[in-house]
Amino acid sequence: MAKLYELRLYVAGKTSKSVVALENLKKICEEHLKGQYSIEVIDLLERPQLAEGDQILAIPTLVKKVPEPVRKIIGDLSNVEKVLVGLDIRPRTTN
């Protein structure tokens, strides 16, 4: 389980949603991926040109670049289960 998670969180300014999302993300990572992750926060208001590269529409968006496959999780990451599924930590349940 020594995978390295490269995570990017796209935000647009310090909105309440982005703050919540970052907090949630840190919490989840500490809990499930301790020592195996790096988080990069990108503020699109400062670097709007980066929005195109990762096909960002929604804010906030968490992008898992590594490990493959690329996944995006949008929203304030309040649903831990969904975040874990999105990060491929939990297997996807077919419902």
Added chain:
Amino acid sequence: MAKLNKQPSPVAISKTLTGIAGLDEITLGGLPSGRPTLICGEAGSGKTLFSIEFIVRGALDYGEPGVFMAFEEKADELKTNVASLGFDLEKLEHEKKIRIDYIHIDRAEIEETGEYDLEGLFIRLNYAIDSIGAKRVVLDTIENLFSGLKNEGILRAEIRRLFQFLKSKGVTAIITGERGEKSLTRQGLEEYVSDCVILLDHRIINQISTRRLRIVKYRGSVHGTNEYPFLIDDEGISVLPITSLELNKEVSSESISSGVKALDKMLGNAGFYRGSSILASGTAGTGKTSIAASFANATCLRKEKCLFFAFEESPKQIIRNMRSIGMDLQKHVDDKYLQFYASRPTLFGLEMHLVAIHKAIHKFKPDAVILDPITNLITIGSVSEVKTMLVRLIDFLQIQQITVMFTALTLNNVVNEQTDEGVSSLVDAWLQIRDIENNGERNRGLYIMKSRGMKHSNQIREFVITDKGLDLVDVFLTEDGVLTGSAREARLLLQQTGEIIHEQAVSRKDRELIRKRKVLESKIDSLRSEYESAEEELNKVYVEEALKKQIMGDTISKITDLRRADISAPVKSKTKKTNK
């Protein structure tokens, strides 16, 4: 621009020219500036093309850079697709005149947890707009968001916000939407776009497809309300310009030759009016195309341009056939005075034909147009459809002061005067060529059914096609009816023989008269000699008498002398008595 859009201005709204042929006429100036316009239609109705042309024309013709946000096709795909229309997106993008931004949404990649908004999209759009100073924006098609994101509530709120955002940016935007079953778009986008909604339609009637466009609404502006056909070809989109709403076109009183001298004479010695519409109708093989061709020939000889729409024969065929009657159309084609436009009527729908005709006319800018024959169009549309098409065409041509000649085939089994797609009431002049069947042969009779504003002849003339061209000959009117063809020739011969006979008769009578005179004269002579002889007789008596007297006198004096008697009177008288 941006200032204009916060509040609807009290004056007429400003418009942005799209540059799409015909659309700006229908909308009377283009799309509302600084506002979003919704273009909706079914799959394949041309929405993407429409919007990309809006961007490209803006960049090329109006110096307005544009952003194309593609939610459906990737930028490369899009570039390849529109390259066939002659749009070089690559180059424009390189020149920073346009920007294509592909927005990829894959549901499988996305997990939604909790609250979010579409600020990312806004930022991208904003960045794209600002990076090239765009004045035009296309979102094609924003509904794809709905397939990628689950939270409809958020989406709807965000789309509403997006339109506000576009307005605040002051860009003229086109948003495309797939047509829904009950509403104009599947996701009801029309709720958000209230300024201008254009509906594209792609209909197939009798296996022939026609694309149509309709402006569903255009707030604050007058616009054409009809369905307008449009054409997508190698030069992009062209919408059929509007039917003019008024009958206030310019008219010309200049007349131009029909190409047949005798026909000009029948038409008040002048020909047709410039900019008028002429219908030449007749049954099969009566020489309608020849009339049309000779009009074309005359037009080209005047060094004017003529556009010949052939729906029946190929240009080469027409040129060959006309050469046989002494018209060299090839020369005019080479000199660029004459252009043929041949197409099978079934190639596409009626409306498409009209659009194609419009386009060809716009390109060639002719002085005269010929449609040969309009009847063939019937194969692809009903009579009323053809009629409306022709009304529009005539309208369009008359505004441009282009003289138009239609030919129409009339069928023998229909009442002759009532066919012609009912266009006869629309045209200014109507020539009818009719078969006159007589004496075991068929001949052509031409007459002018009508010619507005002209003192035209009411005579039926025989229409003859010779190897030197067309001509009209006087027909013979006899107690047996109208004589044409060989009957006319025969009659002519008969008349000539009659004249000779008559001449002879006259000379015979003359001779008889002379003879009679001679007889009379001789009679007079004999009478005169008779009279002379009678006179002579009479004279003779007188002379004798005188002689007698003299002789008697002589004798008496002699006797007296002999007697030597006294010359006394009584004796003398006595003697006299006795002598008796």
